[in-house]
Amino acid sequence: MMTKTKTETLQLNVHKVTLRTKLSRNRTLILMCLPAIVFFIIFNYIPMPGAYIAFTDFNYNKGIFGSRFVGFKNFEFLFNSGKLWQLTRNTILYNLAFIFLGNALQIIIALMLNSILSKSFRKVSQTLLFLPYFISAVLVGFMVYALFNYDYGFINGLLKNMGKEPISFYSKPGVWPVIIIVANLWQSTGYGSIVYFAALCGIDQSLIEAARIDGANGAQVIRYILLPSLKSTAIILILFSLGGIMKGNFGLFYNIVGTANANLQPMTDIIELYVYRTLINQFNFPYSTAAGLYQSIFGFIIVNIANAVVRKIDPEYALF
Amino acid sequence: MGLAAAMLLPLAACGGGSTSTTTKAADNGETAATTAGDSATAGTETAGNTTAANVDTSKFVTITMLVLGNKPSNGRMEAALAAENEIYKEKINAELQLQYIEWTDWQTNYQLTLASGDGSVDLIGTATDWLYAWQMVQKGAFLPLDATMLQTYAPTTYEEVGEDWDLCTKDGSIWFIPEDQYTQWTNHGIYYRGDWATEAGLDTITNFDQLGQYFQYIVDNKEGVIPWDVSGANNTGGLLGGYLGSNLEITTILGVDPAIFTYNNDDPYTVTSPYMDGDTLVEAAKLFKQWSEAGYWREDVLNYTGDSRDQMYAGKSGADQHHTQTYVTTTRPIMDEKQPGSDLQFFYWGEENNNVTRDLKTHGAMAVSASSPNPERALMLYDILRNDETAYRLHNYGIEGTDYIVTDDNKLDHPEGYDASTDALDTNFWYGRMDAYELDQASWYEGRSELFEELDSKAHDYALTKFAFDPTNVQTEIAALTEVYNQYIPSLAYGKVDDPEASVTEFRNALKSAGYETVLAEVQKQLDELKASEG
Numbered sequence: 057m058m059t060k061t062k063t064e065t066l067q068l069n070v071h072k073v074t075l076r077t078k079l080s081r082n083r084t085l086i087l088m089c090l091p092a093i094v095f096f097i098i099f100n101y102i103p104m105p106g107a108y109i110a111f112t113d114f115n116y117n118k119g120i121f122g123s124r125f126v127g128f129k130n131f132e133f134l135f136n137s138g139k140l141w142q143l144t145r146n147t148i149l150y151n152l153a154f155i156f157l158g159n160a161l162q163i164i165i166a167l168m169l170n171s172i173l174s175k176s177f178r179k180v181s182q183t184l185l186f187l188p189y190f191i192s193a194v195l196v197g198f199m200v201y202a203l204f205n206y207d208y209g210f211i212n213g214l215l216k217n218m219g220k221e222p223i224s225f226y227s228k229p230g231v232w233p234v235i236i237i238v239a240n241l242w243q244s245t246g247y248g249s250i251v252y253f254a255a256l257c258g259i260d261q262s263l264i265e266a267a268r269i270d271g272a273n274g275a276q277v278i279r280y281i282l283l284p285s286l287k288s289t290a291i292i293l294i295l296f297s298l299g300g301i302m303k304g305n306f307g308l309f310y311n312i313v314g315t316a317n318a319n320l321q322p323m324t325d326i327i328e329l330y331v332y333r334t335l336i337n338q339f340n341f342p343y344s345t346a347a348g349l350y351q352s353i354f355g356f357i358i359v360n361i362a363n364a365v366v367r368k369i370d371p372e373y374a375l376f
Numbered sequence: 377m378g379l380a381a382a383m384l385l386p387l388a389a390c391g392g393g394s395t396s397t398t399t400k401a402a403d404n405g406e407t408a409a410t411t412a413g414d415s416a417t418a419g420t421e422t423a424g425n426t427t428a429a430n431v432d433t434s435k436f437v438t439i440t441m442l443v444l445g446n447k448p449s450n451g452r453m454e455a456a457l458a459a460e461n462e463i464y465k466e467k468i469n470a471e472l473q474l475q476y477i478e479w480t481d482w483q484t485n486y487q488l489t490l491a492s493g494d495g496s497v498d499l500i501g502t503a504t505d506w507l508y509a510w511q512m513v514q515k516g517a518f519l520p521l522d523a524t525m526l527q528t529y530a531p532t533t534y535e536e537v538g539e540d541w542d543l544c545t546k547d548g549s550i551w552f553i554p555e556d557q558y559t560q561w562t563n564h565g566i567y568y569r570g571d572w573a574t575e576a577g578l579d580t581i582t583n584f585d586q587l588g589q590y591f592q593y594i595v596d597n598k599e600g601v602i603p604w605d606v607s608g609a610n611n612t613g614g615l616l617g618g619y620l621g622s623n624l625e626i627t628t629i630l631g632v633d634p635a636i637f638t639y640n641n642d643d644p645y646t647v648t649s650p651y652m653d654g655d656t657l658v659e660a661a662k663l664f665k666q667w668s669e670a671g672y673w674r675e676d677v678l679n680y681t682g683d684s685r686d687q688m689y690a691g692k693s694g695a696d697q698h699h700t701q702t703y704v705t706t707t708r709p710i711m712d713e714k715q716p717g718s719d720l721q722f723f724y725w726g727e728e729n730n731n732v733t734r735d736l737k738t739h740g741a742m743a744v745s746a747s748s749p750n751p752e753r754a755l756m757l758y759d760i761l762r763n764d765e766t767a768y769r770l771h772n773y774g775i776e777g778t779d780y781i782v783t784d785d786n787k788l789d790h791p792e793g794y795d796a797s798t799d800a801l802d803t804n805f806w807y808g809r810m811d812a813y814e815l816d817q818a819s820w821y822e823g824r825s826e827l828f829e830e831l832d833s834k835a836h837d838y839a840l841t842k843f844a845f846d847p848t849n850v851q852t853e854i855a856a857l858t859e860v861y862n863q864y865i866p867s868l869a870y871g872k873v874d875d876p877e878a879s880v881t882e883f884r885n886a887l888k889s890a891g892y893e894t895v896l897a898e899v900q901k902q903l904d905e906l907k908a909s910e911g
Contacts, residue, residue, distance in 0.1 A: 116493050117516030117746040133852045137859060206675030226676040227872060316609045316866040317678035338633065338858050339487045339508070340851075 110346040130346040139330065144302075144354070147326045151301045153237050154244075159294055161245045163286060166252035167278060182253075185246030196239055197311025204235065229323040236312055236324065240305065248293075255289045256282060291366070291373045298362045302355030304328040327351045431529065433469040437750045439757045440475050441499040442489065444507075445804035447476040452774055452801050460761075460770040468756045474803065490517040495747040498754040501807040502552055504738040510631045510844040513551045518743040519751050520549035529755035532763040533808075540737055546844045553758065555740035558809040561700035561831050562739060563724055563732050564618060567688070567707055568695050570719030572598070580721065583728040584619060584663065591672040594694040605693035606684045608677040612862070614869030615697070618725035619660045620650050627733050627838065629899065631845045633854055634861035636887075637899055641731065644839035645907045647899045652884055652892060661868045661876035668871030677870045689714045700724065700831065708821040722827070732835040742807040762808040769813065774801040788815035843906055850898045853891030860886045 079086070105120075110130055112123035134140060165185065172178040203210045204225040212222035225231055259282065267277055304326035313324045315333050327347060335344040367374035447453075453474070461471040475497060477486045489497065490512060500518065502509040512518055523541070526534040533553060540556040568581055568590055576593035578586050591603035608614065617635075620626065626638040629647065636651040650656050667673070674680050687693035689710060696707060703722045711720040726732040742758055744751045760767050773780045773788060779801055783789045790796070816824075847854050864883040866872070873879040 114491075115516040116491050116512075119493060129852075133855045136852065137856055139859075201676070201679060205680070224675055226679050314609045314679050314681075315862075316612050317872075318863040318867050319678075319872060321863065333859070333862065334855070336484060337862050338855055339483070339511075340855055341491065343855055 107345060107349050107352075109341050110349045112342060114341050126342075130342040131350070133343050134347055134350060139325070140350075142322065143325055143327045143330050146324070147304050147328075147351075148301055150233070150236065150304065150326065151297075153233075154240050154305075155294060155297045155301070157237065158241055158244060158248060159290055159297075161241060162248040163252050163283075163290065165245060165249040166256055166286075167282060169249065169253050170256045170282070171274070182246075182250075185249065187246070188243045189247040191243065193305075193307030193311045196243065196308065200235065200239060200312050226317060227319050229320045232313065232320055232324050236309065239312060240308060243308075251293065252286055252289060255286055259285050288373065292375075295362060295366060295373070295375050299359045300355070301358055302327065302351045306332065431752060431756070433753065433756075435469070436465075437470045437753050439470055439472050439498045439750060439754045440496060441472060441501070442475050442477065442486075442497045442745075443501050443804045443807075444477045444479070444482055444486065445802055446478050447474075448800060448802040450799060452779055452799060453803055456770050456774040456779065456801060456803070459775060460767050463764065463767045463770075464757055464760060467760060468753060470750075470753045470757055472757055472761070476804075490515075490745075493517070493745075493747045495745075495749050497745045498748040498750060499758060500743045500745050501805075502741050502743045503736075503807075504741065505630050505736055506739070509552055509738065509741055509743070510546075511847075512743070513546065513844070514846065514848075517746055518551050519746045519748060520551060521553075521744065521755075522548075522550060525752075525755065526550065526553075529752050530759035533759050536763075543736075543738055543841050544741065545842075552738070552741040552743035553808060554737045555742075555806065555808050556737035558740070558811055558814070559828075560735055560739070561828060562735055563726070563831065563835075564697065564699045565703075565722055565724030565727070566604070566615070566618070566695050566697045567703060567711075567720050567722055569711075569715075570721045571717055572694060573721065574719075581723045584615075584622065587723060588663075588667065588672075591667065591694065592670065595671055598694065600692065602674060602687070602693055603672040604684065604695040604697070605682065605687040606673050606677060606697065607681050608673075608866055608870050609679060609681050611684075611697065612866045612869070614664065614866070616660055616664070616865065616869040618697075619663070620656055621725045621731055622728055623656050623659075624650055624654075625729065625731055626650060627731075629840060629843065629845075630736075630838070631843065632895075632899055633847070634858045636857075636861060637896070639839065641836065641839075645903045647896060647903060649896070652887060657868075658877055658880050661871070661873065661880050664869060665871035665873065665876050673870065678866055678872060691715055700827065704821045704824045704827065705817065705819075709819050724831070726834070730834045732831055733838050734832075734835045736838055736841065738841070740806040740808065758808065761805075762810060765813050768810065771803055772801075772805055772809070772813075773815070782815065783818055786815065787818045789818040840903075840906070842910075843903065845899065845902060847898075850891070850895045853894045856890035857887060857892060857895060860890045 109120055109123075111125055111127060112120070112130075113126050114120070115123045169178055169182060172181065201209075204212075206212055206222055206224050206226065209222075209225075211225075215222050225235075263281055264277055267281055272280065306326075306328035309324060309326055309329055310332065313320050313329075315329060315336070327350075331344045331347045331351075334340055334347060363375050457472060457474070464470050464472060475489075477489060486507070490500065500512075501507070502512060502518075504510055509518075523534070530553070537554060537556055540554050541550055543556075544550050544552050544554055566587065568587070572594060573579075573581060573590050575597070576590055578590060581587050581590055594601055594603040606614065617628070621628075624638075625641045626648065627641060627644075628635050629637045629639060636649050637647050638649055639646060640648060668675075668677075684693050685696045685698075685707065688696045688707075698707070700722065703720070708720045708722075711718045724732065744754050748754055761771055762768065769776070776782070777791065779790070779794075779799070781789050781791055790799075821827075860883070864879070864886065868876070868879060868883065
């Protein structure tokens with residue numbers, strides 16, 4: 057340990073001037089990053105060795121590293137279950153819908169906010185759009201149940217009042233992707249639109265004025281000035297979200313569809329729910345860790361592919 | 377004698393040490409005897425008739441006991457524990473504190489606490505049927521005990537349990553202490569309202585036909601009441617297990633996941649499964665589909681998460697499903713108060729075909745944590761808690777006069793102004809209760825002893841108490857079977873399938889491809905071994 061620090065200091069001395077100046081020049085920025093760095097170290101890096109559980113016959117007393125190493129045996133279960141394809145497909149499709157529909161809606165809303173002239177009305181609209189983001193997924197689950205349940209649900213109440221047959225939503229898997237996507241967009245769009253709105257506010261007003269003088273109408277201003285200026289923001293945001301494409305929104309899915317209703321599973325089961333069920337129903341730490349590890353590695357590969365493609369098209373926009 | 381000393385030494389020496397030393401040393405007695413040469417060993421040199429009296433208790437220790445339940449916030453538990461701790465302090469220089477696993481996500485939190493193995497817990501409340509005791513043994517959560525240790529540190533308990541130690545022994549070690557001196561009935565069934573059953577023209581309900589008539593009567597006559605407003609998300613098996621047990625002479629084999637393996641009551645050493653064989657599952661699935669369509673529970677039962685018991689108390693549900701003990705101590709007394717005249721009755725599974733299994737003596741048990749820094753003091757403390765009437769009552773009933781009073785007819789009651797919903801002691805000690813020190817509660821249902829007698833006349837013992845299934849060879853198959861089980865059972869149990877017969881076939885095929893035959897053969901193999909070992 058000592059020697060290591062020494063060599064590090066030596067290396068530091070070589071670049072002494074530049075690094076020091078860099079550090080002192082950016083010390084406020086570094087300080088601002090610190091909480092995030094500490095957060096990621098504690099919650100993302102320190103637990104990483106725990107993934108080793110996936111390769112062991114985990115014994116409570118022997119601990120993670122004392123348990124017997126069993127290689128890829130724990131992954132067999134995952135591949136034998138025959139569910140892997142369904143889980144991966146659902147997780148990715150839902151995320152694609154969330155990402156592309158979400159960003160499109162966010163841009164539209166940002167443009168709409170941008171065209172509101174009354175400042176107070178704009179603030180009120182922003183706040184109202186923002187609110188769903190702060191509602192916990194548990195409540196969203198109850199709201200969905202209150203809307204869609206068969207016996208007392210709002211929608212079925214309306215149908216019954218109009219003399220129509222109520223619909224049993226909870227036994228029709230096909231409607232759930234729509235419900236889940238709408239619930240997700242309802243929750244996240246207002247919040248996500250803020251970034252785009254900020255980008256719009258940063259556009260040089262003289263550009264817009266010049267366009268107006270040249271006779272551009274509202275639609276043309278949007279088409280030729282506002283949208284192109286959002287391009288880089290959109291690409292970066294979409295790339296960031298692609299990084300999480302294998303990560304499902306557990307809270308939302310768990311609270312909306314639960315784990316008991318197998319009828320809905322073909323359309324609603326995502327990797328997170330599966331990991332949760334394996335843990336809750338069987339307390340099998342190695343198996344659920346194996347599923348989680350599969351998810352991470354697959355996700356890692358997808359991010360790299362996406363990034364490589366972007367770099368090929370335009371290196372400017374690549375993340376790394 | 378040499379062996380006895382070897383067993384004791386590592387224990388006495390390991391205060392603060394790791395448990396792997398304990399077990400290793402116990403396997404290899406001679407080395408332990410030479411290495412553990414500190415003052416603590418002095419007292420145990422005379423191992424032959426060692427008693428707790430000459431165990432070194434000079435260092436004050438805190439023993440943490442893991443219990444299930446919500447931690448009370450009214451201060452009464454702490455007050456009672458403080459009084460109780462004076463006894464421990466004086467006798468063994470230790471104090472007791474409780475660590476609660478709250479009911480929210482208790483299965484996960486219980487497992488996670490044990491999995492952490494950080495030595496923060498000494499005594500672990502467990503059970504072979506509902507708290508995975510044998511699985512925990514498998515996963516290395518418990519410290520292996522043996523007769524010498526128990527004789528030394530928990531002599532009274534050791535004497536009491538006697539033959540029942542057999543129930544807790546595997547691979548030559550005793551793994552937990554059974555709650556074998558306590559009578560209770562935790563056989564399941566369904567509670568129904570006697571007043572509505574009478575209106576419906578039913579004297580009593582003793583089979584599923586009558587239960588169906590009762591539910592139908594509620595649908596037809598009780599506006600706004602759901603016959604059984606159950607949450608399928610929480611009670612995933614519904615009435616399925618009850619139906620199978622009431623129509624077949626079978627008993628579920630405990631400790632094998634998923635719980636689909638059974639034995640026929642006249643031949644306990646042959647594994648069968650109504651989930652795979654016979655027509656009863658199909659009949660059940662058909663019946664529950666009918667019931668579902670008739671509206672005996674919510675259409676969206678699988679996604680509903682309400683509390684059917686509270687609904688029943690409020691008069692909105694005609695039934696609730698749990699066991700005898702809850703009926704006698706909780707639901708019947710509360711219904712008498714909240715819905716006077718409701719005359720809540722209990723239809724227990726197996727009532728019609730006399731297929732009732734007596735409670736396991738390990739329905740509650742106490743284990744010592746494998747990572748406990750003070751296992752010897754933990755055992756000593758447990759011995760006092762279980763057998764010292766003053767400590768026992770302080771722990772289970774609280775402080776006399778404040779928490780409870782004893783009535784003239786020697787029943788437990790509470791002082792004026794006591795409100796069970798806010799003033800309860802909630803120490804939740806279900807891991808070593810003693811009939812000898814228990815008092816009947818004044819609030820309990822009066823028909824309790826009659827019901828107990830009736831159950832006792834019908835019940836038989838669980839035949840495989842010593843069967844501790846080792847899943848090592850079939851772990852993958854078990855995981856796959858459990859997944860299949862959890863996928864199909866809720867839909868079958870609540871009739872949420874289009875064609876019950878086809879769904880059962882599909883379920884059975886899924887079980888087969890998940891490795892049903894392999895697990896069945898493994899269970900049979902281990903049953904054969906057990907039979908052979910029992911001679």
